[in-house]
Amino acid sequence: xxxxxxxxxVYGQGPSATAALRDICLEIPEGAFATVVGTxxxxxxxxxxxxxxxDSGYLGEAQVAGRELRALTDRERSAYRNxxxxxxxxxxxxxxxxxxxxNVALPAFFANAREPAPExxxxxxxARVGLGERLHSYPGQLxxxxxxxxxxxxxxxxxxxxxxxxxxxxxLDTATGAQIxxxxxxxxxxxxxxxxxxxxxxxxxxxVTCKVRLEDGRQVEGAPC
Amino acid sequence: MLTSHLVRLVGQNLRRNRKNLAFxxxxxxxxxxxxxxxxxxxAGVQRVVSTQIFPMEANRxxxxxxxxxxxxxxxxxxxxxxALSDFxxxxxxxxxxxxxxxxxxxxxxxxxxxxxxxxxxxxxRVPGVTARMLEAVRDVRVWLEIMGDGIDPRLAAADAVAGxxxxxxxxxxxxxxxxxxxxxxxxxxxxxxxxxxxxxxxLLPFLPPLPLTLNHSFISREVRGxxxxxxxxxxxxxxxxxxxxxTMPLETARRLxxxxxxxxxxxxxxxxxxxxxxxxxxxxxxxxxxxxGFDLDMSEKRMAESVGMFITLVTLGFSLISLIIVGxxxxxxxxxxxxxxxxxxxxxxLLRALGASKGDVRNLILAEASAIGLTAxxxxxxxxxxxxLLSDTLLARFLPDFPFxxxxxxxxxxxxxxxxxxxxxxxxxxGALLPAxxxxxxxxxxxxxxx
Ligand SMILES: Nc1ncnc2c1ncn2[C@@H]1O[C@H](COP(=O)(O)OP(=O)(O)OP(=O)(O)O)[C@@H](O)[C@H]1O
Ligand SMILES: [Mg+2]
Numbered sequence: 001x002x003x004x005x006x007x008x009x010v011y012g013q014g015p016s017a018t019a020a021l022r023d024i025c026l027e028i029p030e031g032a033f034a035t036v037v038g039t040x041x042x043x044x045x046x047x048x049x050x051x052x053x054x055d056s057g058y059l060g061e062a063q064v065a066g067r068e069l070r071a072l073t074d075r076e077r078s079a080y081r082n083x084x085x086x087x088x089x090x091x092x093x094x095x096x097x098x099x100x101x102x103n104v105a106l107p108a109f110f111a112n113a114r115e116p117a118p119e120x121x122x123x124x125x126x127a128r129v130g131l132g133e134r135l136h137s138y139p140g141q142l143x144x145x146x147x148x149x150x151x152x153x154x155x156x157x158x159x160x161x162x163x164x165x166x167x168x169x170x171x172l173d174t175a176t177g178a179q180i181x182x183x184x185x186x187x188x189x190x191x192x193x194x195x196x197x198x199x200x201x202x203x204x205x206x207x208v209t210c211k212v213r214l215e216d217g218r219q220v221e222g223a224p225c
Numbered sequence: 226m227l228t229s230h231l232v233r234l235v236g237q238n239l240r241r242n243r244k245n246l247a248f249x250x251x252x253x254x255x256x257x258x259x260x261x262x263x264x265x266x267x268a269g270v271q272r273v274v275s276t277q278i279f280p281m282e283a284n285r286x287x288x289x290x291x292x293x294x295x296x297x298x299x300x301x302x303x304x305x306x307x308a309l310s311d312f313x314x315x316x317x318x319x320x321x322x323x324x325x326x327x328x329x330x331x332x333x334x335x336x337x338x339x340x341x342x343x344x345x346x347x348x349x350r351v352p353g354v355t356a357r358m359l360e361a362v363r364d365v366r367v368w369l370e371i372m373g374d375g376i377d378p379r380l381a382a383a384d385a386v387a388g389x390x391x392x393x394x395x396x397x398x399x400x401x402x403x404x405x406x407x408x409x410x411x412x413x414x415x416x417x418x419x420x421x422x423x424x425x426x427x428l429l430p431f432l433p434p435l436p437l438t439l440n441h442s443f444i445s446r447e448v449r450g451x452x453x454x455x456x457x458x459x460x461x462x463x464x465x466x467x468x469x470x471x472t473m474p475l476e477t478a479r480r481l482x483x484x485x486x487x488x489x490x491x492x493x494x495x496x497x498x499x500x501x502x503x504x505x506x507x508x509x510x511x512x513x514x515x516x517x518g519f520d521l522d523m524s525e526k527r528m529a530e531s532v533g534m535f536i537t538l539v540t541l542g543f544s545l546i547s548l549i550i551v552g553x554x555x556x557x558x559x560x561x562x563x564x565x566x567x568x569x570x571x572x573x574x575l576l577r578a579l580g581a582s583k584g585d586v587r588n589l590i591l592a593e594a595s596a597i598g599l600t601a602x603x604x605x606x607x608x609x610x611x612x613x614l615l616s617d618t619l620l621a622r623f624l625p626d627f628p629f630x631x632x633x634x635x636x637x638x639x640x641x642x643x644x645x646x647x648x649x650x651x652x653x654x655x656g657a658l659l660p661a662x663x664x665x666x667x668x669x670x671x672x673x674x675x676x
Contacts, residue, residue, distance in 0.1 A: 079582075
């Protein structure tokens with residue numbers, strides 16, 4: 001599913017240049033459940049952004065689902081983000097002026113084909129994450145855990161093969177975080193979605209098949225190539 | 226991004242920023258409404274000029290004898306019966322309407338005291354005529370030298386509203402038409418100042434015949450023979466009538482010319498109006514007329530053109546000011562979009578993560594600008610039209626009468642509706658162009674992490 005070879009990412013130029021990632025080599029098979037751990041500033045988010053096709057300013061190779069991401073045009077990469085990847089963020093990134101249903105259906109706007117029943121699909125995925133009762137609530141009316149469920153539903157909306165979650169439990173208390181983690185594990189197990197989670201609490205995960213530890217942009221743990 | 230998706234997303238976004246955007250588009254609304262106002266005013270004034278002050282008939286030409294110039298080889302040729310049949314034979318000429326100047330002198334002496342009580346009684350019934358006006362009428366004493374023309378009744382048949390415009394039997398009053406333009410000036414200034422009733426088509430039927438002395442002048446001593454008293458009855462107002470005189474049926478003029486100025490004067494015309502089958506023929510017919518030794522009277526046309534040019538320039542000036550307002554509004558649109566952009570940076574990053582391409586982000590912002598442009602443009606159009614309506618009402622109520630005061634000062638050329646909307650759209654686009662490019666260029670990874 002994911003194949004990285006000598007992946008490096010350098011921000012800036014000259015003496016002020018910082019290497020966020022250095023020579024990462026990694027393979028994550030289809031259906032895997034991967035965690036990425038590391039201290040703050042070690043390059044975790046940078047890695048996720050590259051995998052998600054949000055950042056193509058890297059060196060080396062980054063192949064996901066058989067495609068080298070840097071070789072895609074902006075449109076193709078956008079379609080890739082829309083169809084293949086589902087993002088989940090620490091801060092939920094919900095739009096406050098939209099209901100849960102509308103937030104979840106946002107990816108439909110960027111689909112190349114019309115979703116026959118966008119609201120029905122949104123309700124379906126909201127039910128999947130256990131929010132079938134809160135379709136018309138606004139983010140302001142939801143708890144942190146519920147918000148993150150809406151965000152996960154949004155990530156599921158386009159039936160992705162890969163979910164990239166950046167510290168999804170970072171803003172939640174331990175109990176709620178544990179529920180979110182088991183939701184990811186459930187999606188991985190039942191829907192065969194490959195999951196990559198950046199986390200500080202990898203001890204909470206039970207079914208991790210692939211561990212990546214970064215330190216100062218370098219990979220210090222995980223299957224090297 | 227599918228268009229239907231774009232439209233729906235724009236709807237979602239605009240609803241949220243309603244206040245900011247409404248505020249930013251005030252300038253567009255004001256600019257477009259003043260644009261509509263001034264264009265409509267210019268067109269309205271132009272309409273008055275071209276239909277009432279200098280009525281122009283696209284398919285007509287006025288032929289006059291060539292004025293004699295020193296050094297010109299070809300001499301002038303009078304417009305006689307032969308000339309008229311020459312005109313009629315020119316290809317493209319559909320009709321010839323000759324015009325004959327009275328070749329003898331005439332005058333009138335009107336004394337208000339001569340009005341019969343029956344005539345005064347009749348005048349009293351005309352709506353708008355007051356007792357004071359009738360007093361003023363009784364005080365009128367006018368001695369006038371009269372110029373006169375005879376015209377083809379076909380030219381002015383529709384203008385005769387208070388009697389038939391045809392050569393009358395012996396002893397009957399001569400039907401005459403007065404110049405609409407002259408009456409406008411009389412009504413607007415003279416009647417107003419002297420407290421006299423205004424002359425309108427409504428008044429004409431109540432007006433008694435007026436005295437007219439043929440073959441007589443208060444000034445010239447060249448009159449031979451005895452003066453012949455006659456009467457004239459104003460039967461209508463016409464733009465074909467002589468500006469400072471009376472206009473009678475052609476046959477009447479011919480008959481009187483024969484009687485007082487001889488047989489030749491009964492067959493010599495002062496000018497002729499030629500009607501061409503289509504305006505395409507104007508050029509060739511003019512050529513042919515010059516070749517035959519005649520001139521064309523273009524003075525009306527030139528005057529209308531220069532007045533028209535003046536109005537166009539003034540309108541253009543004001544429209545330009547309106548467009549500058551719209552231009553400034555575009556700057557405020559740009560400002561607002563930059564502001565919204567700043568607030569929405571993270572959101573744009575999110576949309577990129579969910580699958581929006583750079584082009585999608587740019588199109589989204591431009592589409593929002595279009596929606597604003599269309600809304601503000603429509604609002605501006607409505608506001609402008611409303612301002613025109615209001616001005617017309619106020620002007621009608623508070624502006625004193627003046628010559629050619631029109632019913633409405635405004636006219637709306639059809640292009641103004643799409644035109645105003647297009648201006649609003651274009652300027653909104655211009656305003657949004659830079660913010661849209663900036664938004665499209667945002668690095669989604671950086672904005673998502675709040676960098
Ligand atoms: N857009 C950028 N421009 C310049 N430097 C950047 C940019 N993004 C990240 N960096 C730098 O790259 C390094 C890695 O950043 P990254 O965000 O990937 O770390 P992280 O592991 O996600 O940290 P955290 O746990 O705090 O989220 C840091 O030194 C950071 O300052
Ligand atoms: Mg991070």
